Amino acid sequence: MEKVNIKSVASVAGVSIASVSRVLNKKENVNPAIKAKVEEALKTTGYRRNLQASGLRAKHSYTLTLLYSDPSPSYVVDLQKGALAECDKQGYSLNIFPCNHRNDDFLERITDLVKHFKNDGVVVAPPISDMAEVINLFEENDIPYTRISPYIIESERPSVFCNDYGAAFDMTTYLLSLGHERIGFIKGTDGHSASKNRFQGYKDALFTQRIEFDESLVEQGGFSFDTGEVCARRLLKSDNKPSVIFASNDEMAAAVYKVAAQLKLDIPNNLSVVGFDDTPMTKFLWPALTTIRQPIATQAKQAVNMLLNYINDKSNEDLQISFDCELVLRESTSIYRP
Template structure:
């Protein structure tokens, strides 16, 4: 059976081949009625435009790329935990690219490797993406940003540490979110609150620490340096950190972890120390990932709007909003609200 061609669609819709091409390439200045007629004809015939042919027909590749951190992503997959962060980024972006006739590619970037310049340069040369979504730490990596600017490739930065200067960004207020969670614990009556930081290569890690410190200081509470322990967004790092916190002579009555996975590590350490949650120890997380609802007890956490953020970033790239602004123009800055989700892992301390 012969494959359906653009000529067949044009004949069925009674329009020119050029009109069909403009509709399939999602170009502007096509009347809504005409666009609908062409799409109905394409659907009825089962026509799917060939990506290579579309690319050759113009300067676009119809590819949106997402750059993600190789080391943390591979660590999660090797441990068979998967990456909810990446899955939610992909969900928002995939829905938008599919609707617009684009393809989404996820590329792992080794930011700590010696060949990051060569690897990213080769990716851009091979893929020629119409746009790139930069997740942390790509969104703050000077080499990555330099190469994108040099290639003239539009990009949107998700959750960057540095707001100024380099292209549009879509983000949430991590400082305010961590401050609100810490205020929640203080409001329950906790005065000794432990904090487990995230990977220091990520701007969000420092921002969440800042929010915790700001809330403690505003609440008139002393911060013992021993209450702040390093983590790297993994279960294992938080398990070690929480065990150290629970081994203190004056242990915290609450632990706030910078991610839900790390909150699970804190829960495990508490169970091993024969402490109940939230009876003996309150535990709070960050992300509102599926594990926060499946854990026992269910986690109090911050809902990070990753799907909404990646959806908006993809729209900005496809609609051309993210193209390099004119000299002197301020890059677009979109702030997406977070939500504190109060579940049963936090309660007032005993006594």
């Protein structure tokens, strides 16, 4: 006989796993109709909660886990900085759990984390925040979590995100205003929410300005210097060389600088370059990099705050909070020169 779990109850009730969890935990502000469906499904399925596991978590450990996968070093520094600051402010410790979602044993590691989980909740960073297999594991085992930058925003669980789409749209529009039409684009890690949103913002800005999208001007990177270098070399050695390259993060933009120097292309006279994130490395590049500033540490702080509100039965005014990005215009861009 198939084991009855929280997922089974959600399926019978026709509601989300999060709704079942809220009813089981006697959370406030549960829709009465949903509560009735869940209670009926609990009777129908004969579901019995694992009181031992629930009891262990009920005794607060005052520790949260930050789960992330192979991000750029500068991103994870800001992520940890923000999460640690909010944890310290609220009397919590932070357990760091780095992993690599590309590894064959990735899900095994996450399953092991869930199996032995004794902390109060998890802050899930991208791209794991978009992985249904991981999120379902947390839901099924009644582990509180909050997500940073998920691609699919709508959820009954708290999440924070940056308007990557709008920022990329605005940056591309700015480059077009300088007269550039052949705008090369280096995408971030495949499957990463920020990668999808930034690329879509770039494409939509071109469409809005009636500039035909050219697939040959796009390369698939991976938010790393090495992938940025490979992509930049392909773009700058092609017959359809771009007049500007928009890299999806600052590390890949720095790699464009390297390739441009090797090919004796002057920035910005022969090639304009822009990045995304406004990481500390932008201060060491010359000319200074035009980029987009996103509040990574602030997002992490807010994610921790919302998670603790959820754990401690305090209501979150908004379940999803968006942060604006800011264009930082420096010396790596100039008007188009034929």
